[in-house]
Amino acid sequence: MTRLIKICTGTLALAAFLTGCSSLADWRDSANKENPAPCPNVIVLQDAGRMVQFSGEPTLENVAYTAEITNVQTTCRYYDDAPIEAAVEVDFAFGRGPQATANTMDVSYFVAVTRMDRDVIAKEEFTLPVRFRGDSATATLSDTVGSIVIPRKDSSTSGTNFEIVVGLALTREQVLYNRSGQSLKFPDLD
Structure with a gap:
C-alpha cells in the first residue's frame, strides 16, 4: 500500500489547511476513534523461542552462547477501513557459556x-x-519493531484475523535441539 503524505509549508500552509491539507487535524480525529476489535494475537514460535549455541557436543561444558525470548507485547491501532498499525516489543535474555x-x-x-495459522x-x-559487560555471563535487551502495517479487506476485518509471530532465527540443528x-543438566553440587 502506498501512502500519500501532504506537506504544507510557509505562508501557503494556512490556505492549504483551510482547503484540505489538514493532516494533523485528520490525525487527531482518527486517534480519537476506537479500534473496532482487538489487536492481532502475538505469539512466540515454540521451536524458535530459545537458542543454545554449542562448541562441540550438546553438553553444559560446551555452551558458547544462549538466547531466549522472555516476553512479547504488542499495541495496535486501526479504524474504519484503514490498515492495522502495530508495534511489537520483544524482551530477550542472553547467556555466555564456558566456550x-x-x-x-x-x-x-x-x-x-500471518492469517490465523495459515x-x-x-x-x-x-x-x-x-x-x-565485564565478566558478566548474562545480558538482557528489549527491541521494538514499531512499523508493522497489516492491510485489511474492509472495516469489518478485525485484528483477530491475524497473528504476529516472533522467533529467533535458528540453524536447522538448533531447531532440532529445541x-x-x-535441556541442559547442571551438575550435582552435593
Missing part, C-alpha cells in the same frame, strides 16, 4: 504476520548486537 570466545555476539530474530503475509528479520525437548 564463549568474545564479549559480544549477534542474534537474529524474525517478526512475521499463510505468512510478511516476514522480516532483525539482528541485535549483544554486549556482555524440538528434541532436551
